[in-house]
Amino acid sequence: xxxxxxxxxDGWDSKQYVLGxxxxxxxxxxxxxxxxxxxxxxxxxxxxxxxxxxxxAEPAREELVDTKGYFIxxxxxxxxxxxxxxKDDKEYYAxxxxxxxxAENEYNLLIRSLQKSREMRNE
Numbered sequence: 008x009x010x011x012x013x014x015x016x017d018g019w020d021s022k023q024y025v026l027g028x029x030x031x032x033x034x035x036x037x038x039x040x041x042x043x044x045x046x047x048x049x050x051x052x053x054x055x056x057x058x059x060x061x062x063x064a065e066p067a068r069e070e071l072v073d074t075k076g077y078f079i080x081x082x083x084x085x086x087x088x089x090x091x092x093x094k095d096d097k098e099y100y101a102x103x104x105x106x107x108x109x110a111e112n113e114y115n116l117l118i119r120s121l122q123k124s125r126e127m128r129n130e
Contacts, residue, residue: 035085036085038084
C-alpha cells in the first residue's frame with residue numbers, strides 16, 4: 008500500500024516527508040496539550056486551544072516562545088490543517104486518509120519508542 012501511495016517518489020524522499028509530518032504532528036499536539044493543561048489548571052475546564060481564534064492566541068506568542076521555544080497558531084495546528092484538507096476531491100482525500108493510517112502507525116511506534124527511551128533514562 009505504501010508503494011502505491013508513494014508512486015514514483017523515491018522511498019527516502021517519502022520517508023523524509025512522513026517523518027517531517029510526524030514531527031509536525033507531535034509538536035503540534037504537544038503544544039496544544041501544554042496550553043490546555045495550563046488553562047485547565049487555572050480553572051478553565053472547557054478550554055480548547057485548537058478552537059481558539061488566531062487573534063485570541065497571538066498575545067501569548069512571546070511568552071510561549073520563551074517557555075516552549077516555538078509557537079503555533081491554532082489555525083496551524085495539525086488537527087486544524089488536516090480538517091481543511093479538500094474532502095470534495097475523493098482521490099486526494101482517499102490518499103490523505105490512507106497516508107494518515109500509515110502515519111498513525113508510525114507515529115504510535117515513534118511515541119512508544121520515545122516513551123521507552125525516557126523510561127530507560129529514568130531507571
